[in-house]
Amino acid sequence: MAPFAVLFLAGLLLASPSWARKPPPQKSPIEKISTQGDFDPGQFAGKWFLVGVASECLYLRENGYRVEATNVVVSEADGGSLRFSTFRPLEGICWNIKQSYFAHKTPGRFLLKGRGVPVEVVVGETDYSTYAILYFQKNRRISAKLYGRTAQVATSVLKKFEAAMTALGFSDDLIFYYPVYGFCSSTDQFHVLDETKYTG
Numbered sequence: 001m002a003p004f005a006v007l008f009l010a011g012l013l014l015a016s017p018s019w020a021r022k023p024p025p026q027k028s029p030i031e032k033i034s035t036q037g038d039f040d041p042g043q044f045a046g047k048w049f050l051v052g053v054a055s056e057c058l059y060l061r062e063n064g065y066r067v068e069a070t071n072v073v074v075s076e077a078d079g080g081s082l083r084f085s086t087f088r089p090l091e092g093i094c095w096n097i098k099q100s101y102f103a104h105k106t107p108g109r110f111l112l113k114g115r116g117v118p119v120e121v122v123v124g125e126t127d128y129s130t131y132a133i134l135y136f137q138k139n140r141r142i143s144a145k146l147y148g149r150t151a152q153v154a155t156s157v158l159k160k161f162e163a164a165m166t167a168l169g170f171s172d173d174l175i176f177y178y179p180v181y182g183f184c185s186s187t188d189q190f191h192v193l194d195e196t197k198y199t200g
Contacts (some may be wrong), residue, residue, distance in 0.1 A: 028120070035108030036123045041076045043128040048072050048147040051131075052158075052177045054165040056144035060176055069182040072147070079103050082110065083196065087184040092182035093191055100196045113140040114137075114195045115145035125166070131157045133164060142168060 034133035052072040053060065060067070070088040077083050080103040087096055101121055112119040119138045126132035132147045146153070146161045165175055 006058070010013060028122050028140055029136060029142050030122055032133050033122050033124055033142075035106060036126050038168030039123055039126075039196070040128070041080050041082055041103075042124065044123065044132070045076050048074060048132065048149060049180075049183070050145060050178050051148045051151070051153055052146040052175060053143065054145075054170040054175045056126075056141065056170075056174055057143065061174070064176040067152075067176055067178050069179040069184075071151075071183050071185075080107065087187065089182065089184055094187040095191045095193060096184075096187045097193045098196050101200070102199075113198045115198060122151050126161075130148065130154070131161075133161060142189045144168070144170075151183070160166070 048071065050072065053067075070086060072087070073085045075083045075085075077100065082101040082103075084099045085096055086099070087094060088097070098112065099112060101112050104110055108123040110121040110123075112121050117138055119136050121137075121142060122135040123153050124135050124144075126131045129152050134145045135146065136143045136145070144161075144165060146157070148157070153186055162172075162175065
């Protein structure tokens, strides 16, 4: 083969067309969200009240006025993972939903495994003593929750949450606030939904 032809073929291989090159993998939306620095699962453990949710969920958009008072008890598990026990009334009956948030190699990042698609979770901001903002990603769609150590949080915390949600593109009608009364603190053995068995 003539030297010119060899050089020409080599040039074609090096300058392959755009359709032949793999595009760089896109960052998922939740990867762009920073975690709470030096996140400490031990300090995060304890009781929290669900104050607000930002979500494009169609059910919430149609039934946001029907949300029920919800509180969680968080405990630290092996390797920095977290266990959530979420207490909420459903048609007048208290339910306890148990879930495992498996620790990621980056502190403050978790994977919530259940019967459906795994959910990526980020503790974006918390002072451990009054509030926490958590972000959730399922199928590349983001939602967020504001928790408080008490059912009502300071106006400054609400403004902080709303500003963070605006930065993510959530309009006011996609932020839902939860009741500050009617909480469950316990339930019987027949109303426990145990999702901690899902580990794969």
